[in-house]
Amino acid sequence: MPQLKQIETFLLDLDGTFYLGDNIFPWSLRFVEAMETLGKRFIFVTNNSSQHAAFYVEKIRKMGVNITDEQVFTSGQATIFYLKKYNYPKKVYLVGTPALEEEFTEAGFELTAHDPETVVLGFDLTLTYEKLRIACDHIRQGVPFIATHPDFNCPTPEGPIPDCGSMIALITASTGVKPKIIGKPYPQMVEALQAKYGLENPNTVAMVGDRLYTDIAMGAAAGIKSILVLSGETQLEDVEGSDVQPDFILENLGEIADELLKNHSSL
Numbered sequence: 001m002p003q004l005k006q007i008e009t010f011l012l013d014l015d016g017t018f019y020l021g022d023n024i025f026p027w028s029l030r031f032v033e034a035m036e037t038l039g040k041r042f043i044f045v046t047n048n049s050s051q052h053a054a055f056y057v058e059k060i061r062k063m064g065v066n067i068t069d070e071q072v073f074t075s076g077q078a079t080i081f082y083l084k085k086y087n088y089p090k091k092v093y094l095v096g097t098p099a100l101e102e103e104f105t106e107a108g109f110e111l112t113a114h115d116p117e118t119v120v121l122g123f124d125l126t127l128t129y130e131k132l133r134i135a136c137d138h139i140r141q142g143v144p145f146i147a148t149h150p151d152f153n154c155p156t157p158e159g160p161i162p163d164c165g166s167m168i169a170l171i172t173a174s175t176g177v178k179p180k181i182i183g184k185p186y187p188q189m190v191e192a193l194q195a196k197y198g199l200e201n202p203n204t205v206a207m208v209g210d211r212l213y214t215d216i217a218m219g220a221a222a223g224i225k226s227i228l229v230l231s232g233e234t235q236l237e238d239v240e241g242s243d244v245q246p247d248f249i250l251e252n253l254g255e256i257a258d259e260l261l262k263n264h265s266s267l
């Protein structure tokens, strides 16, 4: 697999790829070591906009891997990048968690319920009927509607819980308006990553994930490489019938590490 060695930056999905719930996959440490040995970079990419990057840094550190805030990128951050790139006005009605509110405020946005020029919906674990009513009110009056990501459910140890996509469905049912959506599988997420990390050559960047319709679809839409790992929800049989095809299919991150280290001499 000569092309795999050309990849310099690996964009990693989290659940099903690097860990499963609270447990790191045993081969993930081998992948991290290979990255260090080969001088390659890895960045975790998550659709979950309810938490700060710091939350994931802490979670992954507890699993024994030291990473920095710069190695985590959320759909909330991608949404901020998108709003700035396309010169959206600063006044935002944000339906999101306190963590997302903080990120928006730190990025220079003014959060207001009264006269917003954009409505942004995140994965809001603090959602109330009042927030929904206000958001729908503004959207009905023509204020642009942006959502951080399309997932209908978020997996938790206790089972799936309603995610941003389900909240979009409610707002769209009420207003008839569909939002602009930013996170995986949409290429805006990669555009933001490319700008932030200076990833100029798309042939040296790969999205690694366990889902065809989010991780692999985004890689294809953004024109970067994609690597499907079979450590999560996708089985090899699922690939045959799929219109989304990965560039590479490997068992897990450990196998990626093994392929990269083949014929590599550190002596």
Ligand SMILES: [Mg+2]
Pocket (backbone or CB within 6 Å): 013, 014, 015, 016, 017, 209, 210, 211, 232
């Ligand atoms: Mg996953």
